[in-house]
Amino acid sequence: MSSINYAEKIPNNVNLSEDRKLQRALESWQPHYIDWWKEMGPEGTSTSEVYLRTAISAEPDGWAQFGHVKMEDYRWGIFLAPPEKDRKVNFGAHKGEDAWQEVPGEYRAMLRRLITVQGDTEPASVEQQRLLGKCCPSLYDLRNLFQVNVEEGRHLWAMVYLLHAHFGKDGREEAEEMLQRRSGDEDKPRILGAFNEKTADWLAFFMFTFITDRDGKYQLCALAESGFDPLSRSCRFMLTEEAHHMFVGESGVGRIIERACQVMKENRTDDVRKFGVIDLPTIQRYLNFHYSVTSDLYGAEVSTNAATSYNMGLKGRFEETKIGDDHQLENTTYSVLHPVNGGFQAIEVPALNALNERLRLDWAEDVAKGVERWNKIIAKYGIDFRLTLPHLAFNRAIGHFSDIAVDPSGKVISTEEFARRRDEWLPSQSDLAYVQSLMGGAVTQPGKFANWIAPPARGINNQAVDFDYVRFA
Amino acid sequence: MELKRQHLIDPVVCIRCNTCEETCPQDAITHDRNNYVVMAEKCNFCRACVSPCPTGAIDNWLLVSRPWSIDDQFGWEELPVGESGPGEAEAAPLPPEEVSDLLAAATQTTGPMVPPPASAAKPYTNLYSRETPVTARVAGNMRITGDGTESDIHHVVLDFQHNAFPFLEGQSIGIVPPGTDAKGRAYNIRLYSIASPREGERTGFNNLALTVKRVPGGVGSNYVCDLKKGDEVQVAGPFGQAFLMPDDPQANIIMICTGTGAAPFRGFTERRRRNAQDATGKLMLFFGARTPEELPYFGPLMKLPKSLIDVNLAFSRVPDRPKQYVQDKLRERADELAALLGSDKTHVFICGLKGMEQGCDEAFADICRLHGLDWAGLRPRMREEGRYHVETY
Numbered sequence: 001m002s003s004i005n006y007a008e009k010i011p012n013n014v015n016l017s018e019d020r021k022l023q024r025a026l027e028s029w030q031p032h033y034i035d036w037w038k039e040m041g042p043e044g045t046s047t048s049e050v051y052l053r054t055a056i057s058a059e060p061d062g063w064a065q066f067g068h069v070k071m072e073d074y075r076w077g078i079f080l081a082p083p084e085k086d087r088k089v090n091f092g093a094h095k096g097e098d099a100w101q102e103v104p105g106e107y108r109a110m111l112r113r114l115i116t117v118q119g120d121t122e123p124a125s126v127e128q129q130r131l132l133g134k135c136c137p138s139l140y141d142l143r144n145l146f147q148v149n150v151e152e153g154r155h156l157w158a159m160v161y162l163l164h165a166h167f168g169k170d171g172r173e174e175a176e177e178m179l180q181r182r183s184g185d186e187d188k189p190r191i192l193g194a195f196n197e198k199t200a201d202w203l204a205f206f207m208f209t210f211i212t213d214r215d216g217k218y219q220l221c222a223l224a225e226s227g228f229d230p231l232s233r234s235c236r237f238m239l240t241e242e243a244h245h246m247f248v249g250e251s252g253v254g255r256i257i258e259r260a261c262q263v264m265k266e267n268r269t270d271d272v273r274k275f276g277v278i279d280l281p282t283i284q285r286y287l288n289f290h291y292s293v294t295s296d297l298y299g300a301e302v303s304t305n306a307a308t309s310y311n312m313g314l315k316g317r318f319e320e321t322k323i324g325d326d327h328q329l330e331n332t333t334y335s336v337l338h339p340v341n342g343g344f345q346a347i348e349v350p351a352l353n354a355l356n357e358r359l360r361l362d363w364a365e366d367v368a369k370g371v372e373r374w375n376k377i378i379a380k381y382g383i384d385f386r387l388t389l390p391h392l393a394f395n396r397a398i399g400h401f402s403d404i405a406v407d408p409s410g411k412v413i414s415t416e417e418f419a420r421r422r423d424e425w426l427p428s429q430s431d432l433a434y435v436q437s438l439m440g441g442a443v444t445q446p447g448k449f450a451n452w453i454a455p456p457a458r459g460i461n462n463q464a465v466d467f468d469y470v471r472f473a
Numbered sequence: 474m475e476l477k478r479q480h481l482i483d484p485v486v487c488i489r490c491n492t493c494e495e496t497c498p499q500d501a502i503t504h505d506r507n508n509y510v511v512m513a514e515k516c517n518f519c520r521a522c523v524s525p526c527p528t529g530a531i532d533n534w535l536l537v538s539r540p541w542s543i544d545d546q547f548g549w550e551e552l553p554v555g556e557s558g559p560g561e562a563e564a565a566p567l568p569p570e571e572v573s574d575l576l577a578a579a580t581q582t583t584g585p586m587v588p589p590p591a592s593a594a595k596p597y598t599n600l601y602s603r604e605t606p607v608t609a610r611v612a613g614n615m616r617i618t619g620d621g622t623e624s625d626i627h628h629v630v631l632d633f634q635h636n637a638f639p640f641l642e643g644q645s646i647g648i649v650p651p652g653t654d655a656k657g658r659a660y661n662i663r664l665y666s667i668a669s670p671r672e673g674e675r676t677g678f679n680n681l682a683l684t685v686k687r688v689p690g691g692v693g694s695n696y697v698c699d700l701k702k703g704d705e706v707q708v709a710g711p712f713g714q715a716f717l718m719p720d721d722p723q724a725n726i727i728m729i730c731t732g733t734g735a736a737p738f739r740g741f742t743e744r745r746r747r748n749a750q751d752a753t754g755k756l757m758l759f760f761g762a763r764t765p766e767e768l769p770y771f772g773p774l775m776k777l778p779k780s781l782i783d784v785n786l787a788f789s790r791v792p793d794r795p796k797q798y799v800q801d802k803l804r805e806r807a808d809e810l811a812a813l814l815g816s817d818k819t820h821v822f823i824c825g826l827k828g829m830e831q832g833c834d835e836a837f838a839d840i841c842r843l844h845g846l847d848w849a850g851l852r853p854r855m856r857e858e859g860r861y862h863v864e865t866y
Contacts, residue, residue, distance in 0.1 A: 060496050063524035217490075243490035244527035250488050251528070369489060369506070376550065457486050458529055 003057045004079055011077030013058055014161070025164050026078075029175055033156075036179045037072065040127045042149055043134065045071055047473035050146045051460065053244075058082055058237055066461045068471055074150045078161040081236035089227030091320050091327040092313035099229040103166045107312050111228060112167050114315060116174045117191055118219060119159030120181065122152045124195035125208070127183035132205055135439035137450035141202070142442070143460065143469035144248045148209060151241040158234045166230065193397065194293050201435045202453075203256060203278060207290040210249025211367060215297045217242045218318055218363045225316025250370050251456060257283060257374050258454040261381035276451045278435060280378070280385050285427045287387060288408055291367065292395035298360040300399045301336050307352035317355060318362040334358060339393065339404050342412050364392065395426065444472065478637040478679055479537045480511045480518060483552050487530035493522040505547045513540035518634065518679055536637040569602055572647055572712050575664050579864045580715070582830055588859035590719035590820055594671075597639045598714055603649055603662055606707035607636045611700045612680055619766030625687040626733060626769045627698045628668070631706060632680040640681060640711040641671050642718040642740030643822075647709035650696040662709060663693035666824070666864070668736035670744035684736040684769055716822065716862045718744060722752035725819040727810065729799050729833055731761040734825025735769055737864075741822075746781055754818060756782040757809070761799040761829070763790035783809075800832035804839065811844035814851065820860045827865045 004013045009027060016023050038046070049068040056062045058079050087099040103111055126149050136142035156178065163171030181188045184196045194212055199205050220242060224235035256278055263272045264280075272279050299306070309315040310329070317323060325332065334354035335346045351358075368389055375386050391410030393401035405418035408425050423431075443450050447466025459465045482493070482502075487509055494502040494509065501515035502522065523532050533552060541553075580587065589596075601607040609631035618626045631646075640646075645664040653659055669681040687698040700706065718741045719726065728738040738758060745752055762768035765788065774784055785806060787797040803810060813819045814837070823833055834852075841848035855861035 060521040060525055240492055240525045240527070243488070243492050246490060247488045247528045251486070457483075460529070462529065462532065 003062070004055065004077065006056070006075055008077075011075045012079065012161075014078050014080055014165075016078065019165075022165055025172060026161065029160065029164070029172070032176070032179050033076075033153075033160075034072070036123065037126075037153065040123070040130060040182070041153070042071065042126075042132075042146060043130050045133060045146070048146075049471040049473070051143050051463070051467070051469045052147055052150060053461070055079060055237075063240065064461070071146060071150055074153075076150070076154050076157050078157055079154075079237050080158075080230065080233035083229070083233060087229060087232075089313040090225060091316050092227070092311045093328070094227055094313040095327055097227070097313075099227050099232070101229055103228060104312075107228075107314060108167070110309055110312060111231070111314055112163070112170060112174065114223065114309065115159050115162050115231065116178070118223065119156055119163070119174075120178055120191045121195050121216065122156040122159065123178060124181075124183045124190040124192075125199075125212075126152045127190075128195065128197070128199040128208070129205055132199065132202060134442055135202070136442045136444070137202060137453045138443050138448060138455075139446055139469045140449075140456060140459065140465060140467075141252070141453075142444070144252075145205070146470070148245050148248055151244065155238050155241070158238055162230055162234060192297055194297055197293065200432070201439050202252070203283070203286055203435055204290075206249045206252030206256070207286050208249065209245045210253055210370060211287075211290045212294045212297070213242060213245040213249060214366060214370075215294050215363060217246065218359050218366075219297075221318050222315045222320075222359060225320040227313030231314075246370075250373070252453075253283070254374055254377055255454040255456060256452060257377050257387075259452055261378055261383055262454065264383055265381050273434060276438060278438070278452055280383075280387070282427070282431050282435065284387055285425060285431060287371070288390045288394065289426050291389055293397075295360060295364075295392060296396060296398040298363070298399075299356045301338075301357040301360075302349055302353050302400070303356050304353060306355035307350075310352060310355055318359055337392070339401060339412070344393070344410070344412075360392070364389070390425070444470070477513075477537050477540055477635055478518070478633070479513050479535050479540045480516045481533045481535055481541065481546065481552060482509050482511060483530040483533050484508045484549050485530075485551050486528050488528055490527060492525050492527065493531050496522045496525050503543065508547050508549060510543045510546035512543055513635075520678070536639060569599075569662075569709075571603075571662050572599075572664065572709070575662070576645075576712060579664075579866055580862075582863040582865070583715075583856050583861060587715050587856055587862065589715045589717045590721075590724070590859045592719045592721035592724060593717035593859075594641055594720055596641045596644060596711065596714050596717060598644075598711060600637070600639075600711065601709045603647070603659075603709055606649075606709050607633060607638060609633050609636075609638070609706050609708050611702055611704045611706060613702060614698075614700050617684075617769045619764075622764065622767045624732070624763070624767040625698065626767075627683075627685050627687070628769070629683045629685060629697055629700060630674055630680055631683070631708065632678070633708075634679065636679075638679065638681070638708070638711065639671075640667055642667070642669075642744050643716040643737045644711040644713040646681070646683070646711055648693065648697060648706060649709070650692045651707075654692075660692055663697075664712060665697070666733070666736035667711070668739045670740050670747060672747070676747065682739075684733045684739070686733045715859070716824075716864050719754075719820055721818070722749045722754055723818050724754040725757075725813045725816060726754065727757045727759075727813060727819065727821045729759040729803070729821070729823045729825075729829070731799065731825035731829050732767075733769065734823075734829075734865075735760060737824055738822070739770060742777065742782055746777070755813065757785070757806070757813070758782055759785045759787065759799045759802045759806075761787040761789065761797075761802075761825070764788055765791075798832060799829060800836040803833065803836040807840045807843060810837075811840050811846060814841065814846060815844075817858075817860075819855075821855065821862070823863045823865065825865060830863060830865055 004011050052069050054065045056065045058081050089097045160175040163175045181190050183190050189196045220235040220239050224232050226232045260272055260277050263275045263277045329351040332351035333348040334351040336349050336354050336357050337344050338347045371387050378385055390408035393406040394408050396402045405413050405415045407413055438452050446468045449455050455465050499515050501512045612632040613630040615628050617628045618624045645666050647662040647664055649662050650660045665683045667681050668684045673680045685697045688694045765771050785802040787799050787802045789796045838848040
């Protein structure tokens with residue numbers, strides 16, 4: 001049983017008390033973290049008691065301890081998945097060697113960068129979402145938002161532990177800087193672009209958790225394959241929490257769609273805005289935006305960086321050990337779509353250089369399945385409308401599609417046409433203003449839901465939908 | 474009809490995150506492009522997948538006469554709730570006469586027509602009989618009375634594994650001891666109260682506990698008390714449709730018992746503790762035994778928070794202490810009991826030895842008289858409203 005010691009100031013299952021120096025370093029970082037949470041965490045929630053899930057061990061049966069706690073009292077800490085006996089490096093130049101428990105000296109800089117970039121996204125999303133509680137559509141949703149927030153906080157802890165434990169002074173500095181940067185700040189922005197966008201409304205939040213947290217899932221899956229075992233174990237534990245974020249997003253958007261369909265059917269109209277509900281075309285434009293912005297997070301389609309971290313055994317492919325090849329890819333190619341002469345052409349490139357693209361396509365396929373499940377809701381109401389994912393080249397700012405303008409169907413168009421028709425495809429100012437107008441006061445009566453969203457199919461942890469998921473002091 | 478318990482995933486709620494498939498130690502979970510599904514033949518109900526599931530979609534257990542195949546499940550848009558599997562369902566048999574006779578004897582004070590509490594869940598009854606029993610495996614058997622005591626009471630946990638055995642707190646199961654009597658006839662069935670809440674000894678585990686006292690020369694009790702871990706037991710039931718716990722969180726429940734009569738109340742209390750910590754209804758327990766060492770579950774009882782249950786213990790054989798019986802404890806708490814008896818939300822349950830009934834009845838009559846209530850009128854009204862239940866043997 002890989003229990004978590006909650007008696008410690010920093011709950012952990014890594015025997016922190018046996019490494020006094022590391023314990024002291026993390027204990028000196030902790031107050032700064034709490035200060036950051038108070039300043040940038042969910043606003044105005046210091047006295048609320050939230051029905052949160054806390055892990056008490058890293059084994060499956062220790063996963064979910066539910067109870068009302070104040071978020072500031074949430075037991076953040078350092079939890080690694082149980083070690084896998086005799087684990088090896090499963091890919092790259094070191095394939096077959098024992099997995100590393102310490103950072104190989106020559107890979108120090110690369111690994112530190114990977115961990116820092118991953119770690120930086122965690123507080124960033126808390127910052128992006130800090131005002132959403134003020135306009136929550138229900139206590140159920142408010143609780144889910146807060147659960148997502150505390151888990152992002154814990155993911156930051158997971159990465160900071162790795163930086164402190166394995167990267168000395170450099171790592172401690174990186175950990176400190178993660179608390180200095182701010183999402184959307186002009187002087188000290190977060191590292192990745194998507195994490196500097198505002199999450200101004202709940203539709204954006206649900207899209208973010210459905211699409212962008214799914215990027216998090218794929219990045220974590222790739223890092224969970226790492227030959228650096230502490231990173232792998234950290235990410236494996238984080239993945240279970242990440243799945244919850246995607247549930248919040250998928251079910252949240254699904255419930256907004258459900259409500260739109262109900263109103264369309266009841267009133268035999270597509271014009272549901274006059275009933276205070278979000279229409280399907282607006283949902284489609286939000287989907288286009290979040291999908292294209294998140295696509296950029298994977299980086300360039302053809303990249304030597306990805307090849308290097310794979311070769312080093314630091315970051316693998318999605319489900320690396322389930323793929324039936326040599327896991328070294330020296331003589332393998334991979335087909336990557338390129339912009340060619342006003343159209344597109346699949347070109348074979350060395351597989352090592354196409355790892356970003358491969359991961360992006362795994363993610364895209366996963367997103368597409370979720371969108372299909374949304375379409376089933378619409379079909380259930382007999383409504384002739386389908387949500388679709390835009391072409392991968394649509395609205396891209398990174399990689400080899402960033403120089404061309406493409407409509408959602410994948411037709412290459414002029415930049416002028418794109419600018420002229422932009423509001424057909426991406427949320428316009430008036431879309432954003434309309435959705436914002438629905439985000440009135442918070443709905444905080446147990447069992448009550450804002451008009452624009454349907455209740456969930458079931459409560460949390462078998463509780464009723466009208467359970468008091470958040471208690472206000 | 475033989476029902477099996479099948480673990481299924483709700484396709485409406487599931488987000489296909491793969492967590493369950495990754496977690497399952499039996500490799501019983503797989504998926505296609507549409508759904509994640511559970512292979513009935515591989516799933517051993519270990520529940521390792523339940524806690525990590527982020528959606529709750531994994532936590533569905535249906536009773537089926539024939540398990541759904543994975544091909545059935547791949548095609549689902551939603552769970553076939555309310556159906557009992559792809560096989561033809563048959564009507565459940567009536568309780569056998571020997572069980573009816575035993576239940577009638579145990580409830581003769583309140584009579585055969587006493588209704589269950591209005592808010593009680595609907596019980597399954599008579600799913601299994603002597604002729605078509607279900608096999609349970611003994612998951613544990615421990616003596617729960619002090620070693621030096623004459624009273625040998627055992628806590629026996631039976632695990633039903635793949636077989637469905639849905640029960641409610643307060644119901645009983647039937648066990649027929651193996652072998653034959655001196656005349657070569659099969660033994661009579663024995664009924665034992667279930668001591669667990671409906672979700673099992675641990676939430677979601679397909680098991681239940683019994684509280685059984687060894688009676689010298691008693692065939693049934695010696696058979697059960699001597700069971701070893703791993704033994705297989707043939708079980709009939711579940712039985713009983715009136716002595717059931719009210720589900721209303723505002724219901725006050727007065728529980729009075731002696732010895733192994735505590736079994737159903739352990740189920741009641743644990744149900745409240747797990748599912749309705751914030752319930753406004755009060756739980757009061759009056760429990761009689763000769764000494765603390767002979768009182769089953771004495772240790773765990775002492776650990777229960779006062780906010781959950783008001784425990785009153787009566788001991789009749791503690792050296793240098795006056796003898797006390799449950800009716801004495803009832804009188805000690807007359808003010809609180811009178812306040813509860815004045816409420817339509819209050820239920821009284823009595824379980825244990827036949828001899829305790831009269832003393833309790835007199836105590837309630839005295840308490841009511843002192844507080845301006847009419848026990849002679851109140852008791853039949855409570856009985857008709859399903860708020861007064863007695864099971865004694």
